[in-house]
Amino acid sequence: MSAAALEHPLAKFIRPSARTTANCPGCGNGILAQSILRAIEELGLRLDDFVFVSGIGCAAWIPSPSFYADVLHTTHGRPIAFGIGIKVALPHKRVMVISGDGDLTAIGGNHLIHAARRNIAMTVFCVNNGIYGMTGGQVAPTTPLGLTTVTTPFGNAENPFDICELVKGAGASFVARWTTYHPRQLVRTAKKAIQKKGFAFVEVLSQCPVEFGRKTGIGNAVQMLEWYKTKSVGVARAKDMSAAELADRIVVGELVDIEKPELMETLEGIRRKAMASS
Amino acid sequence: MRKEAVLTGRHFMMGNIACAEGALAAGCRFAAGYPITPATEVAERLAERLPVLGGTFLQMEDEIASIAAVIGASWGGLKAMTATSGPGISLMLENIGFALGTETPCVIVNVMRGGPTTGIPAVELQGDVIQPRRGSHGDYQIIALAPSSVQEAFDYTLEAFNLAERFRTPVFVLSDAFLGHMREELIIPEADRVPIVDRKVFPPDADAEELAAFLDEDVAPMPVFGRGHKAHVTSSCHDAYGRRNVVDAQALDVFIRKLHGKIERHRDEIVRVASDAEEAEIVLVSYGTVFRCARAAVEAGRAEGLRLGWFKLGTLWPFPDREIAALAARARHLMVLENNLGQLFHYVQAAAASRCRVSFLPPRVLGELHEIEDILKAVREVRA
Numbered sequence: 001m002s003a004a005a006l007e008h009p010l011a012k013f014i015r016p017s018a019r020t021t022a023n024c025p026g027c028g029n030g031i032l033a034q035s036i037l038r039a040i041e042e043l044g045l046r047l048d049d050f051v052f053v054s055g056i057g058c059a060a061w062i063p064s065p066s067f068y069a070d071v072l073h074t075t076h077g078r079p080i081a082f083g084i085g086i087k088v089a090l091p092h093k094r095v096m097v098i099s100g101d102g103d104l105t106a107i108g109g110n111h112l113i114h115a116a117r118r119n120i121a122m123t124v125f126c127v128n129n130g131i132y133g134m135t136g137g138q139v140a141p142t143t144p145l146g147l148t149t150v151t152t153p154f155g156n157a158e159n160p161f162d163i164c165e166l167v168k169g170a171g172a173s174f175v176a177r178w179t180t181y182h183p184r185q186l187v188r189t190a191k192k193a194i195q196k197k198g199f200a201f202v203e204v205l206s207q208c209p210v211e212f213g214r215k216t217g218i219g220n221a222v223q224m225l226e227w228y229k230t231k232s233v234g235v236a237r238a239k240d241m242s243a244a245e246l247a248d249r250i251v252v253g254e255l256v257d258i259e260k261p262e263l264m265e266t267l268e269g270i271r272r273k274a275m276a277s278s
Numbered sequence: 279m280r281k282e283a284v285l286t287g288r289h290f291m292m293g294n295i296a297c298a299e300g301a302l303a304a305g306c307r308f309a310a311g312y313p314i315t316p317a318t319e320v321a322e323r324l325a326e327r328l329p330v331l332g333g334t335f336l337q338m339e340d341e342i343a344s345i346a347a348v349i350g351a352s353w354g355g356l357k358a359m360t361a362t363s364g365p366g367i368s369l370m371l372e373n374i375g376f377a378l379g380t381e382t383p384c385v386i387v388n389v390m391r392g393g394p395t396t397g398i399p400a401v402e403l404q405g406d407v408i409q410p411r412r413g414s415h416g417d418y419q420i421i422a423l424a425p426s427s428v429q430e431a432f433d434y435t436l437e438a439f440n441l442a443e444r445f446r447t448p449v450f451v452l453s454d455a456f457l458g459h460m461r462e463e464l465i466i467p468e469a470d471r472v473p474i475v476d477r478k479v480f481p482p483d484a485d486a487e488e489l490a491a492f493l494d495e496d497v498a499p500m501p502v503f504g505r506g507h508k509a510h511v512t513s514s515c516h517d518a519y520g521r522r523n524v525v526d527a528q529a530l531d532v533f534i535r536k537l538h539g540k541i542e543r544h545r546d547e548i549v550r551v552a553s554d555a556e557e558a559e560i561v562l563v564s565y566g567t568v569f570r571c572a573r574a575a576v577e578a579g580r581a582e583g584l585r586l587g588w589f590k591l592g593t594l595w596p597f598p599d600r601e602i603a604a605l606a607a608r609a610r611h612l613m614v615l616e617n618n619l620g621q622l623f624h625y626v627q628a629a630a631a632s633r634c635r636v637s638f639l640p641p642r643v644l645g646e647l648h649e650i651e652d653i654l655k656a657v658r659e660v661r662a
Binding site: 015016017018047048051053064065068069070071072073074075078081082083084085086087088089090092093110111114267270271273274275278 | 280281308310329330332334336338339340342343346347348349350351352353354355356358372373376487501503504506507508509510511512513514519520521522
């Protein structure tokens with residue numbers, strides 16, 4: 001068998017100079033990276049149709065530097081704000097942000113809610129591993145109440161965010177949640193999110209066996225995926241469940257899919273009006 | 279409102295508006311900002327004018343997002359700027375460092391106000407003079423220009439864009455509350471007489487894997503997004519191809535030195551000073567609106583027989599150290615006038631070394647301009 005025949009079908013999307021990974025063994029990043037690239041492939045799009053933007057943290061290293069496309073690896077928490085400038089300059093390109101829960105909801109929370117409010121055409125994948133992985137397992141705004149981390153040695157005193165509810169409340173036109181146990185559903189949703197005319201947000205619960213699994217006692221990557229499988233409940237079924245029943249469950253599926261005015265279109269209308277009136 | 283980008287003609291205009299017009303004449307088509315006194319008129323003017331020119335102004339959720347969007351738009355191929363004041367600059371500094379590290383052309387206007395902290399929004403202070411030079415973390419070189427008139431608010435903002443494009447770097451315009459809100463004559467030339475510099479870009483089919491896009495002291499071509507160059511852009515330590523390297527001190531050494539060298543090597547092309555100090559014993563060194571007091575004091579002092587001269591720093595960064603050294607070799611005394619407690623003074627002192635005496639004169643009340651009589655009194659004391 002020739003070497004070419006062994007080439008991974010998505011290898012063409014990977015930057016030639018970046019064919020190694022810095023991810024820990026068992027990390028969920030690879031599942032999401034593949035799901036996104038499969039969605040792009042199945043839609044018949046090219047990576048040149050996109051500009052990828054990421055912040056700081058493990059998830060930010062999904063597109064940077066691996067995706068063979070224009071990639072902007074930004075400061076901590078700010079990828080969405082950078083992405084807005086890119087989208088205005090290149091309205092015909094698709095801007096995709098891939099970053100972590102710490103990046104997008106803690107330090108970058110303000111940009112997340114305002115981008116959702118603006119409903120700017122942009123796809124955001126938020127990799128939620130429930131912890132700060134890259135810096136060694138500190139508490140995040142998504143860490144469950146009571147969990148012991150290196151900065152909450154006596155247990156986390158704070159409630160975690162429901163990120164999807166936050167983004168929904170801020171006004172996004174598409175919101176979905178899956179876990180890395182659901183790669184096929186993730187590909188389907190990613191295709192919708194990419195095509196959505198508006199702010200499309202996908203939260204992906206993803207295992208960090210090294211920092212999260214070990215510290216919570218949930219275990220290794222396989223055990224964490226089992227945990228996602230056991231705890232996940234589809235959005236349709238969740239509708240008939242009580243708050244108490246849903247307390248420790250992960251509601252997965254497409255939570256919001258609505259039509260509303262999109263920023264780039266609104267801005268174009270304003271430009272036309274301004275040009276005509278002057 | 280006229281719809282051309284260059285408002286050719288003679289105007290009676292506010293400094294902040296002139297600043298916005300300088301940007302538009304330079305080709306700025308994207309601006310993002312957050313309201314702040316005394317800079318807001320720059321944003322308001324851009325918000326009114328940009329859509330007419332096919333451009334965009336966005337009011338962002340904060341200054342951090344503003345400079346981020348500006349940098350993003352610049353990578354998307356637009357000339358872009360933001361305008362703010364001290365508190366906004368404090369918030370922007372991390373991302374300004376990002377622009378330096380990724381070699382992103384953009385312009386940041388700081389209409390300086392009275393600080394520290396919230397201070398007094400509508401009172402001028404030259405309080406943020408060192409901040410652009412050292413405010414972002416790490417070791418770097420920056421360009422900063424300080425206009426002293428409404429004409430210069432226009433000219434220097436235009437020049438700031440040209441320098442940003444030429445050197446692929448963020449450039450500061452250090453205006454202030456007096457100048458921002460002052461109205462005086464402005465002459466805007468014919469559109470074809472406006473000097474315009476555009477960034478060097480990647481050739482159409484070039485791939486960022488094969489053509490170096492960073493860390494060239496003579497300025498690498500920019501692989502602007504959306505044109506198929508597949509650029510990898512990171513502000514983390516990287517090589518000439520944009521490949522991240524966060525393990526190797528040797529790579530960091532190259533990263534810092536090349537970015538530094540890019541400005542340092544071309545400092546003669548960047549630095550602009552002006553002077554009228556040929557026969558002067560005592561030279562008043564100043565910049566920005568304080569220069570107007572210095573020049574007036576020189577005229578008044580000469581009328582009473584004092585051998586006075588003035589030296590104006592148009593560029594604050596890179597610091598005109600050689601020009602100051604040459605001046606110090608000719609003069610007996612340099613008196614540095616600033617509307618602060620002595621920021622650039624220390625740099626002037628260091629550049630003059632022991633060639634002549636150097637003293638510092640703040641205004642009687644910080645936030646007010648120097649009284650001519652106070653300056654002359656200080657000059658007479660120095661002479662005695």
